[in-house]
Amino acid sequence: MLSMKTQYAFKALMYMAQQDKQRPILIAEISEQKTIPLKFLENILLQLKKAGILDSKKGKGGGYLFAKNPGEIKLATVMRLMDGPISLLPCVSLHFYTKCKNCDENYCGLNRVMLQVRDASLAILENKTVTDIAGNSIIL
Amino acid sequence: MLSMKTQYAFKALMYMAQQDKQRPILIAEISEQKTIPLKFLENILLQLKKAGILDSKKGKGGGYLFAKNPGEIKLATVMRLMDGPISLLPCVSLHFYTKCKNCDENYCGLNRVMLQVRDASLAILENKTVTDIAGNSIIL
DNA sequence: CATACTGCGTCTTCATTGAAAGCATAGAAC
DNA sequence: GTTCTATGCTTTCAATGAAGACGCAGTATG
Known part of the structure; x- marks a missing residue:
């Protein structure tokens, strides 16, 4: 959350x-x-x-x-600033990576799944901006 | 995280x-x-x-x-048990929903985006099981 | 029956951090 | 120089994540 x-x-x-x-x-x-x-x-x-x-x-x-155009402010950027990592595990984080102990990432099934989750989330959060969430847009 | x-x-x-x-x-x-x-x-x-x-x-x-077959234990189930909501906002949670104040969800752009993120994440986490992450599977 | 083994329950602690509130300072406009 | 507004610094308070201590309960084995 x-x-x-x-x-x-x-x-x-x-x-x-x-x-x-x-x-x-x-x-x-x-x-x-x-x-x-x-x-x-x-x-x-x-x-x-x-x-x-x-x-x-x-x-x-x-x-x-x-200072920047709202259309250039990505949601992912704001989230990283406030909360830190978006990824669910440190070992799959792009900006806050840390290795987990006792775990070879190449063989860790959990790592692979969490990578998928990260990619799916970032695909959205890196492409939506403040403009997108501010719009009083039409409900579909 | x-x-x-x-x-x-x-x-x-x-x-x-x-x-x-x-x-x-x-x-x-x-x-x-x-x-x-x-x-x-x-x-x-x-x-x-x-x-x-x-x-x-x-x-x-x-x-x-x-008690259950590892292939029947979804990652989402484990996460909800341990951490609570998987969603990023209470107002988009399936299992732990609470309304947010001062916000009409029908008009909230943030709500819509976070719904997308939730759906993308759950699509993975509801379909991967303990068996999937335990496998010493081949690296692709 | 006794003893070793292993999970279960309860209580306590400790550090971190999320979520604020208070008060004093700096800078700009009029 | 007075008022308005942001900035900085300190402190607080509660919640919770992350454990550790200690003792009880149930089961197997000989």
Whole structure:
């Protein structure tokens, strides 16, 4: 399961992407509209800024802005930033690989299955962006 | 990521399925061979027993046995037993569903994506069994 | 029957981390 | 220089993952 942190990050990014005009958006506004604890949200947005996804402006009229186009922000990227590995096992992780002890990956059946799961998940998460989840699109 | 508990459960089940003769297998033997903390393993195996996956025999010559054919034990079942939901969000979980607040699932883009991920993952995890991961099969 | 063997139950601990809250600082606009 | 807003730092609190200690219960073997 995704942590609250990741879920909040997605909610916040969706909210920001749904605004018509690209004006700086207050942390407090997102917090209120999406019922996310204010200080927790601050940390999340800050982390997204440090990762180059968001930008911020201080002072009056300040707030958060997208640093990248929402259509270029992959869901997988956000998840890795917040929660770490997407894979179910360390030994099948692309970005956070660590070898498991007592296990030759070439012969480990579990490894092979989890690779499949990873690939299936990433095929989706690497191709969907914030724009995709923000759209008030038609229900099919 | 899967918890240690789930990983240990898989390792133990693989080890048991790999034994030629179906004799009762000692907790201590699995613990030693797979370097799994003994008491932690006890709990895991016990839980698998209560779920009807394993059976046990006490006393001399005792140990753990399969209650079901390893080919009938789905990976998804083991994961749900140990870790709970396989889905990334509560609102897309089949077995552990809970509604998310401030979110109409019919209009939530995140919900739709996570449904896809869930379906892709389950397509694999519901169809792979302990037999599949235990096989010393040929590498392709 | 006795003893060794092996699983079962309960309780406790310990570290990590998820999930916040408080308070003080820095920077920008007016 | 005052107000608005983000940033930094510290602390807390609860939950849970990950064990370890100790003792009980049931079964085989001689």
